[in-house]
Amino acid sequence: MQSKPSKVLLAETCLPPRVEATLGFLMRHKVWHLKSRNSVATSCRDAAARRVRLGNIGIPLYDELKSLCVVVYRSDQRHFALLHARASSRFDLESARIMLGAERPLATMANDELRQRTGADYGTVNPFSEPRNFIHVFDRGVLAKLTPPYTMMTNAGDYTWAVEFHPDEIIEALHTECEVHVGSITDSQATADSLPAFGIITGNGPESGMTLWQRVNEEVHRRLSAHNRMYGDLSYPRVVVHSIPEMGLSMELEQREEQVWSVIRSAIDDLHLSKVTHIAIACNTTQYFADRIREYVRDRGLAFVSMAEVVTEYVRDHSISDLTVIGIPVVAELGSYSAYRPIKDVGVRTVSPETLLQLQELGYMVKKLPYTIRDSRALNKLRLILERGTTTKNVLIALTEISVLLDRFPKFKGEIAGRAIIDPLHLYANALARIYIDALPDLTQERLDSLDAEIEY
Secondary structure, eight states: OOOOOOHHHHHHHSOOHHHHHHHHHHHHTTOOEEEEEOSOOOSHHHHHHHOEETTEEOOOGGGBEEEEEEEEEETTEEEEEEEEEETTSOBOHHHHHHHHTOSSOOEEOOHHHHHHHHSOOTTOOOSSSSGGGSEEEEEGGGGOOOSTTOOEEEEEEETTEEEEEOHHHHHHHHHTTSOEEEEOOBSOOOOTTOSOEEEEEEOSSHHHHHHHHHHHHHHHHHHHHHTTOOOGGGGSOEEEEEEOGGGGGGGGTTTSHHHHHHHHHHHHHHHHHTTOSEEEEOOSGGGGGHHHHHHHHHTTTOEEOOHHHHHHHHHHHTTOOSEEEESSHHHHTOOTTOTTGGGGGGTOBOOOHHHHHHHHHHHHHHHTSOTTOOOHHHHHHHHHHHHHHOOSSEEEEOOHHHHHHHHTOGGGSSEETTEEEEOHHHHHHHHHHHHHHHHSOOOOHHHHHHHHTSOOO
C-alpha cells in the first residue's frame, strides 16, 4: 500500500505564489540564498526568535530585515516605497523623505491597500516578491558586518517561509530592476568595525591566555543566555591568542625591562596585522608597561585594556581594605615595577620574603604541570601558603599560575583556606566580555518595547 505524502513534502512542493516569486527573483539574479521554514511568525521580533540558521533556532534581532511600505508624493505623483533596515533599529521617516525627494511627509500604507496591490500582509512584505512595484530604500546599517555569518534573514513572502541572504547582493540585484537608494534612514550606529576583536598576549605561561580566553567566552555565554540572545558559536567575539615563550622573561622584569618591552611591542605589531581592536595581556607582571602600551597602540587605532586598572577599580568600588596581594616579589611588594601600586593606599598588607619565595616556587611548579591536570599537591601547597603567610580576609591573586591552578578546582575559585579570593584573571575576563556585549546593538527591554510599537512588515 502506497503511503500518503507527508505534510512536509507537500509544503515543499506546493510553494505559495509569493514564495515562488521570491525564489524566482533570487535565482534570476544568481544571488546566494538559503530558504528555510519556521513556525508562523508575524512581527520582526517574533520572526527573529523563530528563524532557523546554521542549526540554531533564533537569530539576533539585528540580523532580521524589516520592511516598511510608505506612500511617497513627488510633484503630486503618488509612488510607493519600501524602507528596509535592521529590525533592531528605528526608522527615521524624515531622513527617508529627504532621500526620496518627497514633497510631503511619508505616510505608512494601509494594510488593506497593501494587500490589494501585492497580496502581501503584515509580516510578509520583503524586497523580493514584487520588486518592481516599489522604490527601495535601504538603511546603510544593513551593510555593516556585525556578527558571523554576516547574513540577514526575512520572510520569503509567507509567514512560515524565510530566506537568508547577503544584503549587498540584494541591493545590487534590485538596482537592475528598479529605483534603489542606500543611506542613513534609521537611528542605527552600526558600522563594519563596530564590534571589538581581542588580541591576547600570553606566554607567561601559555595557560594564562588560554584560561583568559575561556573565561571571556564563559562570561559572554552567561550574559547573552540570561537575555535569550545566545546563538552558539556565532555569538562569541573574535579572539587572536598570541603565545610568546619570551614572555617568561618577565619573571625577572627589573633586570630585563627593555628586553621584555621589545617582546610586547613586537607582539602588538603582529596582533595589529591580525586586525584586532583591543589588546589584552594575560600576565600580572607586564601590566607595568600599561602607559607605554597605551601610547604605542594609540597610533595604530587600537585600545589597551589593563588588567591592573580593572582590578584597582574593583577594589575601590567594593571598598576592600583588608587585603593581601600575593605574587612574585616585583608585583606583590607594590613597588615601582608593580602595576598594583595604586591600591597601596587602601591599607594592603605585604607578605614575608619567605612567603614570596614559596609563591614563586609554586608558580614554577604549576608551570611544569600538564595543562588541565588537577594536581592536589599544588593546591595543598597554596592552602598552606595562605594559612601561614596571610592574615587578611581578602587575598588578591596577582600570579596567573595560581589563577590557572584555581581554575582547575572550581570549588575553590571564590574562597580557599578561609580567604576570599580576588582573581585578576577572572575580573579581566569579565571586563573584556562587557566591552564586547556593550558593543552589540542595544536590545534592552525598553528599546524592544519601543521597536514593537513601530509598524513593521
